[in-house]
Amino acid sequence: QVQMVESGGGVVQPGMSLRLSCAASGFTFSSYNMHWVRQAPGKGLEWVAVISYDGGNKYYADSVKGRFTISRDNSKNTLDLQMSSLRDEDTAVYYCARSQMHTIGGVIAELLDYWGQGTLVTVSS
Amino acid sequence: AIQMTQSPSSLSASVGDRVTITCRASQGIRSDLGWYQQKPGKAPKLLIYAASTLQSGVPSRFSGSGSGTDFTLTISSLQPEDFASYYCLQDYDYPRTFGQGTKVEIK
Numbered sequence: 001q002v003q004m005v006e007s008g009g010g011v012v013q014p015g016m017s018l019r020l021s022c023a024a025s026g027f028t029f030s031s032y033n034m035h036w037v038r039q040a041p042g043k044g045l046e047w048v049a050v051i052s053y054d055g056g057n058k059y060y061a062d063s064v065k066g067r068f069t070i071s072r073d074n075s076k077n078t079l080d081l082q083m084s085s086l087r088d089e090d091t092a093v094y095y096c097a098r099s100q101m102h103t104i105g106g107v108i109a110e111l112l113d114y115w116g117q118g119t120l121v122t123v124s125s
Numbered sequence: 126a127i128q129m130t131q132s133p134s135s136l137s138a139s140v141g142d143r144v145t146i147t148c149r150a151s152q153g154i155r156s157d158l159g160w161y162q163q164k165p166g167k168a169p170k171l172l173i174y175a176a177s178t179l180q181s182g183v184p185s186r187f188s189g190s191g192s193g194t195d196f197t198l199t200i201s202s203l204q205p206e207d208f209a210s211y212y213c214l215q216d217y218d219y220p221r222t223f224g225q226g227t228k229v230e231i232k
Contacts, residue, residue: 035221037169044212044223044224045161045169045214045223046223047214047220047221047222047223050219050221059219060220061220062126062220095169097169102174104156104178107155107156107175109157109174109175109178109216110157110159110174110216111159111174111175111180111216112159112169112171113171113180115168115169118168
């Protein structure tokens with residue numbers, strides 16, 4: 001069955017870096033776009049970044065642009081998020097999510113149909 | 126970036142009640158909107174995509190409607206397992222943006 005497991009979270013000081021990983025299994029990883037979504041403690045969901053199935057296209061939230069880098073290794077079925085210049089406000093649970101595309105009435109709809117369990121990143125001095 | 130304004134931020138309801146949550150986009154997004162349910166300590170779960178298409182396995186008491194800028198998630202008869210937070214997400218453009226969320230609590 002489809003499974004995604006995030007890892008790499010922990011406590012880090014402001015200004016430092018951290019790399020998150022998401023190990024995917026149970027589906028053809030190289031065929032799917034993948035997203036990172038985060039949730040600060042007690043807050044709502046915030047979309048972070050997406051990478052296309054082949055790694056050729058990447059988009060970021062304005063709040064992380066220039067500091068975070070999304071990447072993937074289709075030979076290892078892994079998705080990564082390299083986070084640098086971390087700030088207090090980056091403290092959150094980080095989820096990876098699979099993107100599924102459905103064509104409805106000639107329009108392509110994107111849905112995030114499978115999510116990992118999340119990994120907690122705490123930025124604190 | 127497209128802003129998604131979701132309301133209400135919270136509501137109290139009883140089992141069997143009809144519940145409606147709305148999401149308004151800052152610009153037209155066709156029907157490029159999904160609804161997600163999240164329970165405490167758990168990952169979000171997809172309920173509806175393309176504004177009104179029910180995800181496989183999701184109970185039919187959930188429905189979605191709308192297009193352009195105004196969207197609605199309706200739970201026709203609230204069940205105990207539906208007490209959770211709900212979020213809309215636009216997939217019309219990047220960056221993707223979520224609504225602020227609606228917490229559905231037991232009255």
